[in-house]
Amino acid sequence: ILLLIRNPKDLATSFYHFSHGLASFPSYETWDDFFTAFMAKKMVWGCYFEYLSEWNKYADQENVMTVTYEEVKENPALAVKNIATFFGIPLTEEELQLVVERSSFQSMKKNSDKTHGTLGNVFFRKGGVSDWKNLFTEDQNEKMDKIFKERIAGTKLGKMLKYDLYCKA
Numbered sequence: 001i002l003l004l005i006r007n008p009k010d011l012a013t014s015f016y017h018f019s020h021g022l023a024s025f026p027s028y029e030t031w032d033d034f035f036t037a038f039m040a041k042k043m044v045w046g047c048y049f050e051y052l053s054e055w056n057k058y059a060d061q062e063n064v065m066t067v068t069y070e071e072v073k074e075n076p077a078l079a080v081k082n083i084a085t086f087f088g089i090p091l092t093e094e095e096l097q098l099v100v101e102r103s104s105f106q107s108m109k110k111n112s113d114k115t116h117g118t119l120g121n122v123f124f125r126k127g128g129v130s131d132w133k134n135l136f137t138e139d140q141n142e143k144m145d146k147i148f149k150e151r152i153a154g155t156k157l158g159k160m161l162k163y164d165l166y167c168k169a
Contacts, residue, residue: 002083003055006069007161008048008152009132009144012038016135031135039143049151056155068160073129076100 006014016034020027026044028034041047058064065086072079080099084091091099136144152158 001058001064002086003059003064003066004069004072005052005055005066005157005161007129007132008148009136009141010069010129011048012144013132013135015043035136035140039147049147052152052157053155056152056157059156066157066160068162070129070162076104 012035015038016028016031019034026037028037037043038048041050045051055066059066065083067079067083077096077100080096080103081091084096084099148158152161
């Protein structure tokens with residue numbers, strides 16, 4: 001099992017923009033409305049902190065590999081190599097580079113109309129890290145930090161998220 005996790009602030013930011021692109025998802029008038037619902041666990045897919053807590057129970061099992069979105073963005077070649085090794089897939093250097101190239105955000109966004117049809121523009125917006133800084137107020141930042149510290153910080157997955165690195169203003 002490959003478990004991909006992302007820091008909660010960027011996840012919330014991404015889902016806020018994503019929810020505007022799909023008619024089947026609730027749309028929020030403002031970021032503040034969305035943030036309130038996110039923190040009150042009123043998301044269609046549930047509470048991200050509960051999701052992380054649940055998956056944390058399985059994080060040490062040998063058939064589970066956890067990767068953070070931030071790690072993949074930081075060093076895509078290493079991430080692909082580690083994932084291939086985990087699944088027992090031998091890759092030549094040429095194959096590794098091809099996978100890295102074709103799975104880059106830019107490449108996937110460029111081809112999204114072929115791979116995802118009209119949803120391509122919804123699924124592939126920016127693909128960056130730390131976009132949350134463009135939406136969060138100081139109060140929202142503090143509320144998210146508090147919940148993270150209470151629920152996730154001391155867990156294996158919480159430590160993997162490198163919260164202090166990616167989630168500080």
